[in-house]
Amino acid sequence: MGVTIAFWLLAIMCIISALAVVLGRNIFRAALLLALLFFSVAGLYIILNADFLAAVQVLIYVGAVAILVLLAIMLTRDVTAGGALNKFRLPALIFSLLLVMALVYSVLSTPWQISPQAPLETTTAALGEKLFGEGGFILPVEVAAVLLLASALGAIVLVKEKDGKWKSG
């Protein structure tokens, strides 16, 4: 019963904040609502017995990505110019609605193979085993490390001034 109420509350929070991000006029407010969306997704992870992922979601999305977006908005001065939509709004609306309808139809009409096993109580140790253990995902973990290094270097190179000096004021 509690899970049902929590799911509906979090789902409504998710959808309302996502709609506000897409339709809102003020981009700064949209970024704050995006942080709220990330937070409610973390709550959904807790309902789904994914405690480690909920913590990761709060740390990385709420703590890093939302702050990064806010900083980028502050550094580019068009704070209130986020509401404008381009001329494709009607075709995009039709296409998105059709896609959602097709996805929901296929979700509801597929006979999913629900496993009878109970989910794990704590997932952190099992996830560590899965990522770093024998026959696990150790090669993708290494590749992800290289990707993060490359993207950090790329971001630094992109925001640096052409003549090698840092922008002042």
Added chain:
Amino acid sequence: MEIGLTHFLTLSAVLFGIGLFGALTKRHAIAILMCIEIMLNAVNISMVAFSRWVAPVDLTGQVFAIFIIVVAAAEAAVGLAIVMSIYRARQSVEVDKADLLKG
């Protein structure tokens, strides 16, 4: 009614649709990046829901979700850096005005 796999998948589909509409129609480059983050979160919800109901002990869906989070963080960093450098070059973050490669 018991909350099951289909509830989470439907929520994920709706969030994905909202994010897709925003990514297709927004003019502000940072708003487009925010909508892409919404889409990635929708995909993550469905991954974790599959992990909870289809393979609860195997956790492969959660491992995929972790890699999606890693790639999303890298994408946010590089994407916002590109927006910053476009803003510095053209004093605007509207994607319609970034048409230097247009013939």
